[in-house]
Amino acid sequence: MVASVDTARAGAVLTVDLAAVRANWRLLRRTAGKAACAAVMKADAYGLGMDMVAPALAEEGCRVFFTAHLEEAMRLRPLVPDDSTIYVLHGPPPGATAEFVEHGLVPVLNDPAQIADWRAACRRHRQRLPAALQFDTGMSRMGLAPVDVDRLLADPAWKDEFKPVLAMSHLACADDAGHPMNRAQRERFAVLRARFPGLPGSLANSSAVFLGPDYHHDLARPGAALYGINPHPGKDNPLRQAVGLRARIVQSRMVAAGDAVGYGARYVADGPRRIATIGIGYADGWLRFLSGRGHAYIDGVPVPIAGTVSMDSITLDVTGIPEGRVAPGCEVDLLCAQQTVDDVAREAATIGYEVLTRLGSRFHRRYR
Numbered sequence: 001m002v003a004s005v006d007t008a009r010a011g012a013v014l015t016v017d018l019a020a021v022r023a024n025w026r027l028l029r030r031t032a033g034k035a036a037c038a039a040v041m042k043a044d045a046y047g048l049g050m051d052m053v054a055p056a057l058a059e060e061g062c063r064v065f066f067t068a069h070l071e072e073a074m075r076l077r078p079l080v081p082d083d084s085t086i087y088v089l090h091g092p093p094p095g096a097t098a099e100f101v102e103h104g105l106v107p108v109l110n111d112p113a114q115i116a117d118w119r120a121a122c123r124r125h126r127q128r129l130p131a132a133l134q135f136d137t138g139m140s141r142m143g144l145a146p147v148d149v150d151r152l153l154a155d156p157a158w159k160d161e162f163k164p165v166l167a168m169s170h171l172a173c174a175d176d177a178g179h180p181m182n183r184a185q186r187e188r189f190a191v192l193r194a195r196f197p198g199l200p201g202s203l204a205n206s207s208a209v210f211l212g213p214d215y216h217h218d219l220a221r222p223g224a225a226l227y228g229i230n231p232h233p234g235k236d237n238p239l240r241q242a243v244g245l246r247a248r249i250v251q252s253r254m255v256a257a258g259d260a261v262g263y264g265a266r267y268v269a270d271g272p273r274r275i276a277t278i279g280i281g282y283a284d285g286w287l288r289f290l291s292g293r294g295h296a297y298i299d300g301v302p303v304p305i306a307g308t309v310s311m312d313s314i315t316l317d318v319t320g321i322p323e324g325r326v327a328p329g330c331e332v333d334l335l336c337a338q339q340t341v342d343d344v345a346r347e348a349a350t351i352g353y354e355v356l357t358r359l360g361s362r363f364h365r366r367y368r
């Protein structure tokens with residue numbers, strides 16, 4: 001129950017279960033049927049560590065990866081087999097096309113300016129370089145509007161300059177299976193795709209993989225589900241949890257009725273209570289919003305957060321837990337079988353994505 005010396009140097013240990021990530025990818029690939037299955041690696045593989053996650057998925061046979069930024073894609077390139085395709089969702093930033101060519105990265109072209117840049121790059125390199133085209137089908141975030149598509153197709157020279165390899169779009173409401181936006185976006189995507197005969201399509205994020213074959217097209221692009229986030233909150237999660245988080249008790253004390261705990265003195269004991277302080281806080285991504293409302297677990301028993309979450313520590317009401325189990329050095333679970341990423345998200349009024357991607361850089365990381 002007492003942390004070993006190496007892990008005790010850090011406030012908490014984050015355990016990443018690579019076998020679970022691999023199993024989740026296999027399930028997504030199976031569920032995606034005839035479509036190929038990519039893996040989204042943005043934000044350091046949603047906080048789990050791209051260095052470890054990407055090679056593990058490559059071993060499973062994954063050969064298509066997505067990042068948000070060029071920088072992430074450049075870091076990913078040496079981690080995956082040479083025959084892997086790496087798409088950069090945000091496309092080429094102005095003036096950066098040469099780095100795409102140098103590192104063999106495929107931009108997702110989202111607007112006319114990116115298309116013009118890519119065409120110019122192809123002319124400079126005298127090569128028909130591959131690119132994906134993203135269409136906006138209703139999210140108004142990134143992608144070509146129908147009028148941009150009209151303009152592109154009005155000048156057929158573009159096709160001799162660059163090589164379109166994928167048509168894609170992104171769903172706004174895929175986590176809500178019954179939402180009418182899903183169908184509306186799928187239909188708009190079909191109309192736009194019809195203007196590019198033979199071009200493979202990709203629409204599905206994690207949640208959309210579970211919306212059925214109409215959403216699968218040629219390539220699924222899951223991120224969150226790989227890392228155990230429930231694609232349809234409120235329903236049973238078909239995926240395996242991929243992370244565990246265990247902190248260490250730094251100090252433990254009795255407080256008396258009327259004693260305050262933490263910043264702002266927001267918690268005042270109504271009788272004798274035992275308070276244990278753990279070495280993790282909002283600087284580690286444990287949201288301050290969880291002050292006075294979140295929980296940790298000791299041997300599967302919930303212990304409430306008492307008072308305000310500090311930068312580097314959290315005070316827990318551990319009254320009733322055997323004293324020997326709450327001494328300095330004893331371990332407390334924050335992500336475990338009893339408390340998943342989605343559970344924390346619910347208590348923190350956010351989504352699992354945010355809980356995961358905020359997990360801090362100060363943890364000792366252990367990969368299984």
Ligand SMILES: *Cc1c(COP(=O)(O)O)cnc(C)c1O
Nearest residue numbers: 040170205206221222223224225
């Ligand atoms: C982040 C992202 C994905 C992955 O979405 P998940 O919901 O995490 O599966 C897929 N496509 C695009 C365009 C994205 O931005």
